Amino acid sequence: MTVVATRTETVLDVRDLRIGLADTPIVHGVDIRVPAGKSVGLVGESGSGKTLTALAIAGLLPPAITITGGTVTLAGKQLSAVADRHTTEHRVATIGVVFQNPTPSLNPRMRISKQLHEALPQGTGRREAAARIAELLGLVGITDIPKTLHAFPHELSGGLNQRVVIAMALARDPKLLIADEPTTALDVSVQAQVLDLVDSLRERLGLGVLLVSHDIGIIADRTDEVHVMSEGRIVESGPTADVLRAPRHAYTRQLLSATPSRLARVAPPAKAAEAAQTPQLTLRDLRRSFSVRGREGRTKHVALDGVDLTLHRGQAIGLVGESGSGKTTLARIVVGLERADSGEVRHDGLELSKQTREQRRQWRRDVQYIFQDPYSSLDPRLSVAQTLREPLELNHRGLSRAEVSRRIDALLDEVELPRDFRHRHPSELSGGQRQRVGIARALASEPTLVIADEPVSALDLSVQARILRLLARLRAERDLTYLFISHDLAVVRYLCDDVVVLRDGRIVEQGRTDDVLRNPRDPYTQTLVDAIPGGSL
Known part of the structure; x- marks a missing residue:
């Protein structure tokens, strides 16, 4: 080179x-x-x-x-x-x-080899191109060159795809x-x-x-x-x-x-300490695997491998790990969007599979989800009012139109959005405003347990800080229990009392957040701590 x-x-x-x-x-x-x-x-x-x-x-x-x-x-x-x-x-x-x-930087219909070839100067011969492509992939730290060249973008991880993009950017020196x-x-x-x-x-x-x-x-x-x-x-x-x-x-x-390391640590609400001995969510030996199609045929991917977790009423637990660690699969099982292959999920002491119809309806009201992407989690065709009206009418039947309207205004007040935003559509809102609507939608059912799946990862730091402060305030005011999913330990430190570190479907470490961050026992946790950006701030 x-x-x-x-x-x-x-x-x-x-x-x-x-x-x-x-x-x-x-x-x-x-x-x-x-x-x-x-x-x-x-x-x-x-x-x-x-x-x-x-x-x-x-x-x-x-x-x-x-x-x-x-x-x-x-x-x-x-x-x-x-x-x-x-x-x-x-x-x-x-x-x-x-x-x-x-x-989106890569063509999903083209193999990596062809995309790298197109990035080279016109007129590069076949033999020269092959040598140059191998050199570029080696330069960006990709070791399995034949497999990478034969793959389509969707068959590679985000990190590998970004390395390919960097290799393409370097193709012309x-x-x-x-x-x-x-x-x-x-x-x-x-x-x-x-x-x-x-x-x-x-x-x-x-x-x-x-x-x-x-x-x-x-x-x-x-x-x-x-x-x-x-x-x-x-x-x-x-x-x-x-x-x-x-x-x-x-x-x-x-x-x-607004950097997470400079945000003042949130003390748990007093009510959380009083209810700390009341298990609200209990997972026992939870297992889930998927069949994945690859070049060698179908293989088994283990998403969860014997997970045990107890979440007490009023507690905020951070669930951290990289993509593929199993944290989103776990959350989807808790809210009923996935089924475990084996194991047990108990909510307020009752195993989900043994719930009556009415108990299941109550569980669906009690457990709500805040999604990662505020852009795709809202229906672009619905106004803010229509988005909030749907869970209100579904979970609180018999409300008059005036009462529904009053509750919509109250929800907008609670998430610190102007009331006239009720007439806006998602396309008219910023990312932070959309996420506030998503939070309001989750609150409309008056839940006791909120699962927040990377709710601030797509937001600017100052917007992220405001959403985190909002979540902390809502926890105190509503006595909410949080299962907060993130790959960012600095964000978890701000909001969560305890942290659980998940890797390859297994819990490798758990404990009080400050204890785990200051003295991680597992090498993987230490890697996550070392990777927090802005450690010198």
Whole structure:
């Protein structure tokens, strides 16, 4: 592999970049400089303009959005604001781009080998292409090259797919790598592996890296300099350690205060201590497996392998582990969306399979689910009022229309949404607002046990912090019991009294949250703790 840049070279120099939609300015006078071999962070919340800035540099802006001013100089060549053949060729040869989610970045109908071949320069011979593809996969740490090349994207994990995307970005020996939220969709330990890979490539190849993220913890760990962006403007810049140690701008301080490690630890409600000896949910020797089709035919995947868990009334337990650990399968069994192959699930002392019809109806009211993705968990055709009316009318029969309307208003008040939002549809709401609607929908049945499956993983840090505070308040006010599923131990530490670590369908460690985080006994738990971003914050 050829080293493509020297340490003294400025790979990217952006001056007074302005971007607009028709006559509306969106990005205002951005300055960014990325030296070779260095990592520069661009951090801000959704809507701050950071992704549009990255797309403008890469020449990938949507047709209706244009560069209206400023200059972009890439590897010593100033680029035209209006794309022409020479500008496009220079960008293709100089920039590699890694997007947020590896799944839509890859063609689901094409094998990995063909997609990597298409990323190579035109005219590359078959033998040369095969050698180069093997070199790229080795470079990104993929060891089983034949299996990977033969696979379709859906047959690979998210981490492997992201490694393939990085290999494609490196296919033409770029000098600049733009990584736009490259790990948001990944587990925390896989996230650490991908970011370690980017750091290693930067060091080995002399790449300049522009790392775009909403997560200031990742920026703290992985960048030399940082630009903080808000409402289309860079509000603060400088060496990362200096900016985060002594932020000058209020917005930077706001981002820092929203990191899970800085949120004040929530004390359990007094009622939780009083009811701590009352088991609400008991799982005994829970087992579940699936038949999975692969290249060698069908194989058996064990999702749960003898899980024992007791959740007491008023308690908040965090269930943590990577994708495939079995935590979502466990949650789906508890709410009745999956059936266990064997084992026992007891709610309030009664085994679910022995419930009467009326007891089962009560159980369905008592146990509610908050889903991970606020975008896909709401019906886009229903207004907020219609979404909340459905569980109210189903679980509280006989309510008048006026009483239903009053309860909808009360639910909106409880999740801190304006009452006039009742007429809005999901497409008119932000991610945080949608998640509040999802929480209100769960509360409409007046549950006693809430299962929250990664409810904040898709949200910006400040929005995440507000949702976590809301969940803590609701727990205290409603005396709720939480089974909180997450791969992020920092989030679990804020909300949960106890934590259970799940790996490959087995519980490897459990105990008081602070005890487990401070002194993990199992090596896997230690790996999760070490992978928490922003440990220095």
